Amino acid sequence: MKLERLLSITYRLLNNEVVSASELADTFGVSQRTIYRDIEAIGAAGIPVVSYQGVNGGYGIMKEYKMDKSLLGPDDIASLITLLDSTATVFQDERAQQTIHRLKSVQSRPGTTPSLTVDLGSWRTYNEILRELRTAINSCRLVSFHYMNAKDERLNRIVEPVSLVLKYDTWYLYGYCRSRSDYRVFKLTRMTELTALPVSFERHHDIQADDLFSGGNTQDQIEHAVIHFKAGPLARVLDEFYADEKQFHDDGTLTLTIVKAIDVDWLVEKLLGFGEEAVVLEPLSLRRRMKSKIEKMLAGYEEV
Structure with a gap:
């Protein structure tokens, strides 16, 4: 309960210039002394809370810590929140959730119905594969899996994962295949027995994934x-x-x-x-x- 209150207080401070301790105490049904302790805890967590004295005083957050509302329009912010929310759900990404909270703090019309909805999720097992691959990419760890190619050959592959790509309605893994000594694109639906190996790779992959679907066999x-x-x-x-x-x-x-x-x-x-x-x-x-x-x-x- 305390954690939820601390988060709620933080969001309220982000969305307002100054909020008095009495207002916060009334909102959350606690004493002002409890609010003082909560503010100390928020400050100790690294959030720069500022105390304002006087009749209209209270608490706020340093302006430098907040995102400038003029950088993005209302529609831009709403679209970013929608896209990040779907990504955060699929990958259980805490950093994306934190970014969402920051974006919501500069929304001019919070709580409005979004005009755009994006659902990147799939069945549960598919989401688990996506999370495992993304973890391997971020930690530069090799992955091993069996792959069914276009010739119906089921072969084991050892890959240095570079990027996950969503094209149309299909997820792909782009990476350096050690079995073929070249960069390859793998469709996730054809991968089985995926394992993140306890082996790291140090290769710097600077090839742009934007072009990974270009070229290919055009003879047929x-x-x-x-x-x-x-x-x-x-x-x-x-x-x-x-x-x-x-x-x-x-x-x-x-x-x-x-x-x-x-x-x-x-x-x-x-x-x-x-x-x-x-x-x-x-x-x-x-x-x-x-x-x-x-x-x-x-x-x-x-x-x-």
Whole structure:
């Protein structure tokens, strides 16, 4: 109870220029003597509390310790609080929580409903992996895990973790793979048996993670495709292909046109998930790839 009161007093001091001891005592239902002891405890914790004498005196916090409200607009502060709050929840980050409290102290409209909501969380096990990897990154410790690559090979990897990257709806680990002697990107959903090793690394990683998805294998890509979808799965089509050109027809069907470079294997996998509801119109090479895949699938049911 005392800790909660100390935190509440600190936030009140951050949000106000001067607060009297009597006002604090009335607010928290304690004596002024208790408030004096609380103020001493807050000061002993390193927060620069200032005492103001006189009729309108009381307690405050040094202006230099507070964030300048002119640095950020109300919308900027609200957006930062929302993003940090999601990050702090996923990673159980105490420093992020402290930053949130500081930002709230300069909010001009505290307590208002945010116009932006971000939830970076996932299922519980996934969050635990994220926290373990971030701890390894911050402490420069090697991690070991089994990884399923695109060829369905499950191999052990020893990695110097550099950064966690959220791209679209998927988390990735970017790091230096000692097994391949090169930088690699690993999708977290394909990692199993993750272990933080009791071994530190001293390599300075100065490669920018912004470019980690650039390049790659472009030999098996197409830059144009037209697919016709029946009326049933259109909501799913919008979910999967929201950035591509769409033409809705009077009969409730949809023609999708892709005009960007896209991985053929990925596209075939997605289209097969729509079953008979999706028909590739062009190019011919993609139609042949779909037909070949379907024939191989049918071969497994010849005895049925």
